[in-house]
Amino acid sequence: MSLLSNLRLVSNLVPDTSQSWFRRLTAVEMRDIRDRCPHLGISFNPDAPLGVTPAQMAEHRQQLFWGVRHVDLEAGGRSSAWLEDIAARRFAVLTEEAEQLDEEQLFEVLCVAVPLA
Amino acid sequence: VPFDVDELLDGQPALRLQAEAQKIEAARSQRGRIQVFPFAAGQDLDFPFTADQFNDWIDGDISQAITLLGRRVRAAGASPSTLARLVLSGGTCNLPQVRRRLEREVGGGCIVTGLNLPDRLCFLPGGLDDISNATAIGAALLASQDAAPVFASDVGVRLAAADPAEDAFFPVFRAGEPATPGSHRPASFFITDAAHGVARLLIAERLDPVTQPAGRLLRVVVVPIDQKETWLNVEFHIDALRSLTVTASGRNVRSAFESIHLHQLNLGYPVPAVDVPAASRGA
Numbered sequence: 001m002s003l004l005s006n007l008r009l010v011s012n013l014v015p016d017t018s019q020s021w022f023r024r025l026t027a028v029e030m031r032d033i034r035d036r037c038p039h040l041g042i043s044f045n046p047d048a049p050l051g052v053t054p055a056q057m058a059e060h061r062q063q064l065f066w067g068v069r070h071v072d073l074e075a076g077g078r079s080s081a082w083l084e085d086i087a088a089r090r091f092a093v094l095t096e097e098a099e100q101l102d103e104e105q106l107f108e109v110l111c112v113a114v115p116l117a
Numbered sequence: 118v119p120f121d122v123d124e125l126l127d128g129q130p131a132l133r134l135q136a137e138a139q140k141i142e143a144a145r146s147q148r149g150r151i152q153v154f155p156f157a158a159g160q161d162l163d164f165p166f167t168a169d170q171f172n173d174w175i176d177g178d179i180s181q182a183i184t185l186l187g188r189r190v191r192a193a194g195a196s197p198s199t200l201a202r203l204v205l206s207g208g209t210c211n212l213p214q215v216r217r218r219l220e221r222e223v224g225g226g227c228i229v230t231g232l233n234l235p236d237r238l239c240f241l242p243g244g245l246d247d248i249s250n251a252t253a254i255g256a257a258l259l260a261s262q263d264a265a266p267v268f269a270s271d272v273g274v275r276l277a278a279a280d281p282a283e284d285a286f287f288p289v290f291r292a293g294e295p296a297t298p299g300s301h302r303p304a305s306f307f308i309t310d311a312a313h314g315v316a317r318l319l320i321a322e323r324l325d326p327v328t329q330p331a332g333r334l335l336r337v338v339v340v341p342i343d344q345k346e347t348w349l350n351v352e353f354h355i356d357a358l359r360s361l362t363v364t365a366s367g368r369n370v371r372s373a374f375e376s377i378h379l380h381q382l383n384l385g386y387p388v389p390a391v392d393v394p395a396a397s398r399g400a
Binding site for chain 2: 002004005006007008009010026028029031032063066068069070071072073075076078079081082085104107108111117
């Protein structure tokens, strides 16, 4: 299993329990689910909202005024914060795990260690 | 960031050169030693090893290579016993262990380590008849027949699998597929953790799904995203020089991200089926 990647493939199908955790999602996540599962009954129509909480509606409404935004790698410590987080979580237990890691996983460790050095 | 895995190694020229030199030294004197001060993360590297250890490390790789070779030979309708010649080319073939095992398990007495070209092709001093050039000569001959390059391995993305035992490689281009300029592949990946505002896209290649389930890492691409982002859109494009261009962006908030280019794709040419005379096929 990759140590570095934070990307996955996910199914468009949602489990039966989805209604209970939909209310905890952000408006962005709800829109993604609506786009992938158009028959689920999720609507941000202000006149007839469906399956969304007032907080999700408010967040959605606020995002309509974002306009064109760009996220930069240098903003908010993005270029190093993820490296430090992986190092803190992984390197602390690396000596115990090292024997179980395969060659590619060890190489991923090196990819974190070198930029941090 | 983003950084290239080859650049990472190139950033350690001492390590690369020492590994090469000590590999040769171990074959000569039965032991080698790699020392780099400092190595990484403030640590030094001092690593003595014996030829037996080195042989143990590469033994699995040689077994995999022999398995792959056997599959290719069988796919061509032949068998190791019907091989007329097995031509060895490239520096790795100089390892005694590689030659011994190929001799014992595949080639028998038919291993060839020198080229016997017609005189009219041997016009470069010390050039074309050198066995090290066999691959380049073969590629040139195929190119002269307008053979189109194909991917020699799967190229794709290494993913964080939910199940550790699951294959965590998503192929974008498949081995054997033509590397046609202008080819364009879009893909979308779910971001499992956007807390740090980056999506970590791992470009990898995979020669064999059994032995390399997650592929071999080529490049780590770090894409800035909004911390509420859930999807990363990625475009893979083969340009006129057959380099792979990758662009990526968050789906809801655009990423300020310049395209990255991978210039050294593992390309090859489709080899025509070997015509083995019926009498040589055996049982």
